[in-house]
Amino acid sequence: MMRKEELNPSQRGHSGKKWLVITLAGVIWIGPVLGNGIPVLNGPLSSSVVEAASSSAKKLSEEIITSGAILMNYQFTTGSQKSLANVIRVDLKNPNVKLDVMTGKEGYFTTRQSTGGMAKENGAVAAINGDFFNTGAQGAPMGGQVSGGLLMSTPSVLKGMYAFAVTKDGTPMVDEFTFSGSFTAENGEKFTLAGMNKSAYVPEGTSSTFSHLNAAYIYTSAWKAVERPTNSSTTPTEVMVKDGVITEISDKASIQKSIPEGSFILRTHGTAANFVKNNLEVGQKLTADYSLVSKKTGKQINPESLQIMIGGHTILVNDGKAASFSRDVSSIGGYRARTAVGYSKDGRYAYLIATEKHSGSAGMSLGQLQSFMTQIGVWKGLNLDGGGSTTMVNRPLAEMNTTLTFNTEYGTAQRSIVNALGVFSTAPKGSLKGFKVSGDTTLLIGQTGSYQLKGYDTYYNPVDMQSVNPTWKSSNGNIKVSGQNVKAVSSGTSTVTAVSGNAKATMQVQVLGGGDVASLKVGTAAAPLAAGTTVSVPITATLNNGKSIEVPGSALKWEFIGFNGKVTDGRLTVSSVNTNTKVGYAIARYDGFSTVVILSAAGESTWENFENVSYPINFTTNVSGVTGNASVVKGSGTHANSKVLKLDYDMNGGIGQKVYAYAQLNNSTGKTIPAAATAMTLDVEGDNSLNWLRAELKDNNGKTVYVDLAKVIDWTGWKTLSIDLSGYNIAFPAQLKRMYVVNVEEGQDERALTGSVSFDDIRFTMPALSSDAGLPTGTAVMTIGQKSLTMNGKKVAIDSAPILKNGTTYVPIKHVLDAFGGQAKWNSSAQRVTVLRGGKLMDLTVGKKDFVLNGKRISAAVAPIISGGRTLVPLRLVSEQLGLNVKWDKNTKTVTIKS
Template sequence: MVLRRTKQKGNGTGRGKKWAIISLAGILWIGPVMGTGGFAPLNWTGGSVASAASAVKLGEEILTSGAILMKYRYSTSSGTALADVVRVDLNNPYVKLDVMTGKGGQFTTRQSTEGMAKETGAVAGVNGDYFNTSREGAPIGGQVSDGELMSTPSDLSGMYAFAVTKDGTPMVEQFTFEGTVTAEDGSSFGLAGINKAAYTPETAGGSYSHSNAAYIYTSAWKALERPANSSTTPTEVLVENGVITQISENAALPIAVPENGYILRTHGKAADFVKQHLAVGQSITTDYKLRVKSTGKEIDPSTLQMMIGGHTILVNEGKASSFSRSVSSIGGTRARTAIGYSKDNRYAYLIAVEKNGSSVGMSLNELQSFMTSIGVWKGMNLDGGGSTTMVTRDLGNTEADLTFNTEYGTEQRSIVNGVGVYSEAPQGTLKGFTVSGSKTLLIGQTGSYTLKGYDTYYNPYNIGKTSVTWSSSNPAIISANGSTVKGVKPGTATLTAKSGSAKATMKVTVLGADSISSLTAGSGTGSLGKGTTISIPVTAKTTDGQSVSISADALKWEFIGFKGSVKGNELTVSSVDSGAEVGYAIGRYDGFSAVVTLTADGGSSMWEDFENVGYDVSFTTNAQGVTGSAAITAGSGEKAGSKVLQLDYDMTGGAGKMYAYAQLNGTSGKTIQSPATGISMDVLGDKSLNWLRAEISDADGKTVYVDLAKAIDWNGWKSLSADLSGLNIAYPAKLKRLYVVNVEEGQDERAKTGTVGFDNISLNAPGTVSSKALKTGTAQMSIGSKSMNVNGNKTVIDAAPITRDGSTYVPIKYILDVFGGQAQWNASAQRVTVIRGGVLMDLTVGDKKFVLNGKRKSADVAPLVLGGRTLVPLRLVSEQLGLTVKWEQKTKTVTIQS
């Protein structure tokens, strides 16, 4: 059999040249299997894995004829997990599975799942086989595409592969490889494999896969070294069109493999065979096959449509299976990828479990249980963790995009191969449309909507100049003027686009205050000065977790302490009120508020710019073998001409969870004198995907860890900020360390060497920005008494405090008169706005929810109106304003201090 490169054809979606390849990645295959029974699952007790939970289908959508995407919710021991499943109908002639490989369909190149899908025209895809991240980038397992055996199974125990025959029959089995190369004189020598990276065999003996062995490398192998770090010196034979054209003894041929041939790479006994039986100009043939390990059945690769390697078996005969090899290196609760098929052989399942802000991931046991619950009869594990990626093509679109965020956000790991879903359908007629545009609008906001068409096979259809009519199911909520839609009032309405018999609908929600959990305007701080212009782009976070950008001038603005205006996303101070030490710009949207606090220093102060550092900066670590340095150094690029803190680290000699610290002022740290609600800094990223943190020690001796970035997924300088307000830090505190963490779980996915930098660390303290205008002292009030004792002096008040259901209510005006601040009453909204320092609270009569500096909060009590006076819960308001409250039960007296 002569190896050749073939072109795979789809339905005009631009699929390029591809090699099918089998692979399995390195870190996971070093552990041996236990006897013939394999390893049991973690916490294995025998039999199937029982689960009280069941998979709840959240929805499904058609991807193409014969393939649908289903989304599930699944309860685990760690919380709620989300799983995305592409189900492919293997009986449908218009869809097929195949293997996506690197860049240009070649090994040793690596590419993201999305990149491979776009390059090959896949309508959906998941990441594939394991690979040794320290090698050149080739799969460890076997891979077949369109009958071409691109890579052979490695000599590793317990490694499974998924395959589909050309007649649509799926298999999940362990496969072995058998092959020979035959000289013109009839002599033959066994082949050890095709397109393999170097590894340690587990059953054949010996430490080196390429010792005394013959391997074939095709043009699917791009790298000139075949393979890297083999610990052997090769004798290589170039074969073109079945004829030997070059032989290089004891040295690799310095060429890439041509498309019309292959290179026979030999060593030791195999090299002796070359010397004794092969010569330039002679013909040479190869023959090989796969064999099912469990039955001994021979498989001709040309009968397979596709095949991809994986790791352990997970499900067999509809039940959780004991693991076929050690899973210690792939344990934990993580994102997961798996593949399997149904009992009737009709459906293949491509499974991806999410681990992100919406999903906790799964253990392998939980993945097994999930797979059985959705109908998987036999299935196996694919590469998971940071590699887990799914891409799918929405109806009407021409390319597949990321289906959900990976463990690293939108960052996708470059991998060696994946499983792609391809349409084989011809061009059909127009069947329907999909609407693209925002599903959420603000009151008064307009959005532009577009249509994409799909045909009878659910593939993209060019609608060209098709005439379309747009309408709204409720013009009082959204109005439609052609494809331009405007939000009128809070609620949900259906937008419909129609052309002939084809139509599309989309539910559009106009957000009201009840739909918003927070509203932020820029940094929330600024400088109070005539002529000052401040950027205040507004972001609304909805109660279901969406972030919506709003133009600041879409809000209604109130100004306290100054006069100003808002245009676009800019606030301009036209004049400052006499005696004002602090100003507030309050932006309201349907009653919800965002606040910008303005002071002479902007509320944000430069804490360290590293220009004149008078303390030591040093490197330290937690792990033996980790090295590095921390120093103040000259910046580069956009930081040229300034000084920065640079942290270099090398964790290649360490193990376990590893830290690299830039330590400030020895073990003492640098003091943060005043309370801070936020910290921001410029950070030089190295795209290592490591974790970036800061360590603070507070006045009570408590250590507080601040997440700056869960994954360093960028190169170059970037501004980061972190919220400190909810960390309960006692001040004065000390910033002790800035550091990089390489956690043990999924460690092979992150760089162990790199350089990060820090500059311009600022602290934000809006809660104390107007401290000059605030007052200190003690006030006492008694239940039912219209008098108040302030610093020993008695004063009359016109409304007495009361108690109701165990809570004390007071007229807030008198508290603010004593300690500084102000209150505003909006009779129509029944809302009282309380301001003190950098704190702004909106409380509504009868509503236990309140807004604190743009964030919705909940309380146990609500304001009330009594005798024409609005009374607020004393403890709730006082504590938010930085006051302390003490209750004396015997005298029914409240003491308030600042």
């Protein structure tokens, strides 16, 4: 059915604004870039790749979000690969729940917002990210969009781009749609409409190079930006229409203002602009006819018959089976976080699907996603935007707000996108059905948690519980209860119980111990060893599950070696320094797990500020078609008064492969980092390209070391980056050879291929500069079973001989430290040896293969042992971690140690 009207509807979107007719734009682009900077599709359509290995989907858990919507968590296994997936199943026949499409901030296009932000603004109880969009354009979706029963955008003229829709009677559909429409002047003359609210793009299957060439588009008040659109390669003639009447015509120039509610702008160019000139005048009426058209059946669909529509990419599942891809998918290949939507065979259920990609989940290929969808009951479904855009939020039972269902590829950060598919509760207020305890499920020792009793009604929506005053208690002494607040006392698991009348609710709370910690990082890793020094020493714990937590001061125990001091409110103050001490240690322990601040005469020093560079700097790459430039230039912004190293790059010649753009120092030689550095700090001007930023070093052993400066360049302007080098095991002195931008092939379409980054004020923290210089050097020889050590040719008696056990040499570490400098401390209750040498602190525990080095847990093949009443440590492990070289002669059963 065609829709004919004066362009002045009164329907309202989520935010209550009177959108006129609103459209989509923006696309995942593949192939060479044309004049307008947007690549186009090349080559034949790909076929679906069916995974060769058998796969299975196992449901791990299920929870109710609201009446008619449940969240299901799955583990998907393909061979040895395991991936996590999350599915929100929505009952389209349940009157208490509905789907709808949310748009940007306040419901506007060109105002990107995160999925969670849109859910919060619109009151959704769950949501997933939506359509593809051109990350370099203003921010409008690629496909068609209907929100709240109102057409918000039209499909782009692109091949194989499917959409998901639900009619107002709750019938789902997945199809490929086009737009058909025209506007009519008061004199009866008509002109074809190309679409509504579109970003500039390259149409496919037409003779037109540019989407807006010789075309007419409608832009409504839902288009926030004044430019309609940017980078269109066309000069517009624009017509303002209010209440169906022309109020302004701007010939060959845009109307420089936002579109008021109840109005729209007809944006024309070329032949369309000539039509305006010959047929339209201020004061005349304007009407339009338009419809959506199914490419498969040719049937016209009245947008008013739809409740929602959201665009996507290729079809994935058809008739319950993996479908051939309807579009080239080379740019969205690999194993990624992914988002999809589909429906069941009987049309009752919609499935909102998001897969995870992180250290605990491998992500999925498109073929695996197809297999997963068919296994959980999807009859027909399509691919939505994925990779870094993949996001799911849901409202936990009895909670008021949504939270991330799982971490995105950026951690807890959510990418700002153009639209999202939301789940909304339409249920009336129900009676109290149940309640639960809500609060922190994990606590650090010394940390205080707050717990509340939260209720939900018969529709599983939250209920106000302020009038309920429960009694709180704990199952054991791991946590101490005071009202609804608890304080973690010792590691272990406790049950917090809330009792109100005859009802009660419980929650398991884990108090994390040192064994749950993967690393402790101190805010200041090095400081001057001088009386009066005061530095901030906040401690952050990274847990074994990857989560980071600030450690409260009450949970830490501090120990000072070589000086007297104190830590108050997160600040370390040195009161006095011991005589002849060249290096001091401030050791912080959380439940035995340690990190250290190294205090010495050295500290952070500027290594390169690019003011007087005497060596060559040049650009290089791994792909011949990639171009760029690296040079020292005058800075900009906050670095306008200094010289900086600027790296410009154009990676368009490397599409489809991993591309590197290098700023190379001193040709292939690099510049020397003279001494052991524990941290690197530098200022970087970002380009928001979402590319990867790294540095390449060559250490004193000839090993190449790749240092991550930033996993994602997600900022513009200058930013200070701090990088912990202690875990890279760099043998100093080392050479910093080059800094570079990486654009990997997976998800390449999501990142910019051209850009510019700048570097300035590179600093290294070298706490071992003075301490290592004063440490003894030379060669020591020890023989298995002999109570002697030869140091630089001089034999010295030792009280315990080295032993050989299962191919590992064990010694009392004291003898090595006596020879090469350092000290060891034994904690009998913890069965722990603490070893200090130069800028290194090691904690080793008898019987445990894991050890802690400068705040990081590291796995080893062997553990310390007790033999003959003495604690012995693995010689090679400890010596090499302390910067010593160890060689074993099996014929003479001797160990040679060199420094």
